[in-house]
Amino acid sequence: MSAQLRALAAEICYQVIDQGKSLSDALPKGQQKLPFAPDKALLQEICFGVMRQLPQLETVCQQLMDKPLIKQLRPLQFLIYVGIYQLKFLRIPDHAAISETVEAARLLKGQNLTKLINAVLRNVQRKPALFDFSQASSAVQFNHPGWLISELQQAYPQQWQAVLTANQQKAPLWLRVNQQQISPDAYLKALDEAGIAASQPFAYLPVAIKLEQACDITTLPGYAEGWFSVQDAAAQHAAFFLAPQASERVLDACSAPGGKTCHLLELAPALQLTALDRDATRLQRVTENLARLKLSARVVAADVLDTASWWQGELFDRILLDVPCSATGVIRRHPDIRWLRKKADIAPLTVLQQQILQCAWQLLKPGGTLLYATCSVLPAENSAQLTQFLAQQADAQQVLLPELGVTSWQILPGEQDMDGFFYALLQKIP
Numbered sequence: 001m002s003a004q005l006r007a008l009a010a011e012i013c014y015q016v017i018d019q020g021k022s023l024s025d026a027l028p029k030g031q032q033k034l035p036f037a038p039d040k041a042l043l044q045e046i047c048f049g050v051m052r053q054l055p056q057l058e059t060v061c062q063q064l065m066d067k068p069l070i071k072q073l074r075p076l077q078f079l080i081y082v083g084i085y086q087l088k089f090l091r092i093p094d095h096a097a098i099s100e101t102v103e104a105a106r107l108l109k110g111q112n113l114t115k116l117i118n119a120v121l122r123n124v125q126r127k128p129a130l131f132d133f134s135q136a137s138s139a140v141q142f143n144h145p146g147w148l149i150s151e152l153q154q155a156y157p158q159q160w161q162a163v164l165t166a167n168q169q170k171a172p173l174w175l176r177v178n179q180q181q182i183s184p185d186a187y188l189k190a191l192d193e194a195g196i197a198a199s200q201p202f203a204y205l206p207v208a209i210k211l212e213q214a215c216d217i218t219t220l221p222g223y224a225e226g227w228f229s230v231q232d233a234a235a236q237h238a239a240f241f242l243a244p245q246a247s248e249r250v251l252d253a254c255s256a257p258g259g260k261t262c263h264l265l266e267l268a269p270a271l272q273l274t275a276l277d278r279d280a281t282r283l284q285r286v287t288e289n290l291a292r293l294k295l296s297a298r299v300v301a302a303d304v305l306d307t308a309s310w311w312q313g314e315l316f317d318r319i320l321l322d323v324p325c326s327a328t329g330v331i332r333r334h335p336d337i338r339w340l341r342k343k344a345d346i347a348p349l350t351v352l353q354q355q356i357l358q359c360a361w362q363l364l365k366p367g368g369t370l371l372y373a374t375c376s377v378l379p380a381e382n383s384a385q386l387t388q389f390l391a392q393q394a395d396a397q398q399v400l401l402p403e404l405g406v407t408s409w410q411i412l413p414g415e416q417d418m419d420g421f422f423y424a425l426l427q428k429i430p
């Protein structure tokens with residue numbers, strides 16, 4: 001089983017890094033092959049770890065191997081990274097980590113490489129100086145691609161190192177209490193009675209509850225009853241900032257998988273809410289989440305830009321635009337994003353974001369408000385988008401975000417233990 005786990009880890013890392021699959025897709029498929037929860041957790045820990053440390057693992061390997069393995073043997077190259085990661089970062093006895101990794105090589109049809117893998121891992125064990133990266137490039141020192149480091153240095157001359165460091169941390173587990181089912185205080189009490197340590201860090205956002213330790217959420221009080229959802233506190237600010245009222249007409253234009261859609265309805269269940277997304281598969285999750293939380297909305301699979309196909313002709317009081325973005329603010333939760341996202345992706349994304357913003361603006365009532373949101377830390381997707389939009393749209397003005405007294409908010413990853421996010425609130429001048 002342990003060798004199988006390591007072979008699975010190597011295959012998953014190979015699929016993500018070399019084949020461009022998302023870890024959120026590849027990992028659960030691998031976990032299904034392991035019957036026991038601790039093995040599933042270890043598989044995740046190893047895959048996340050390899051994604052977080054890849055440049056350093058590659059650098060160590062370069063010092064111990066004449067050349068990397070050929071293309072056909074790439075899964076075995078990743079197996080070597082898996083082995084090194086365990087030796088360096090996990091509390092698994094060295095002899096077990098080495099022997100299980102060597103055994104995994106056989107499962108990956110690398111019988112001829114067992115000696116090499118054994119030798120590399122024994123060297124790693126013997127030579128701690130291999131892990132001195134003080135003279136290495138910043139890409140190796142910080143385990144991020146160079147282009148992203150440059151962008152962050154430019155945008156945040158004082159904080160870029162803190163951002164990169166935060167991206168390497170494990171993210172805490174945040175819950176959002178479904179106040180239609182239970183009050184935040186009653187839920188905190190239920191957690192306390194179950195012996196689960198939790199806190200309520202934002203006085204103005206009492207539904208945001210942070211657990212001190214990660215756990216299997218299905219074992220938390222009220223899971224089946226829809227008492228809570230898992231959602232980072234940064235994302236929980238969206239519905240709070242948009243502040244929907246009673247039975248207003250609201251559009252959530254990029255809604256899947258529905259985290260913010262459901263929060264809007266938890267605040268105001270009588271809303272006439274249209275939850276739109278162009279990805280019909282992801283949209284199924286919106287429907288499932290609405291059902292679990294006992295909420296309802298008009299769920300529509302459509303491209304927001306193609307208004308003729310879905311818009312019924314009535315303007316909206318409020319619009320949430322949680323636009324597709326680089327997701328550079330959520331790297332601590334999705335460590336593969338730094339490798340999957342390329343510099344060339346950013347410009348086309350900014351074009352799409354501006355198109356969505358311009359299009360949605362036409363659907364907003366005079367006096368209505370629109371919240372622009374991304375989980376990006378790149379100014380091109382955030383502040384620069386607003387500048388461009390406001391320069392062209394004479395009937396748009398920025399308004400203050402509730403509680404904060406500013407018109408836009410760039411949250412950096414790790415700030416108050418949150419993901420990186422951006423918010424700006426706009427009003428259509430009546």
Ligand SMILES: C[S@@+](CC[C@H](N)C(=O)[O-])C[C@H]1O[C@@H](n2cnc3c(N)ncnc32)[C@H](O)[C@@H]1O
Nearest residue numbers: 254255256257258259260277278279303304322
């Ligand atoms: C950041 S995600 C939304 C997350 C969601 N708001 C939540 O809180 O769960 C962005 C979404 O935008 C959708 N999207 C991208 N382009 C779109 C378009 N032109 N029209 C509608 N949806 C689009 C994507 O399919 C994706 O689900």
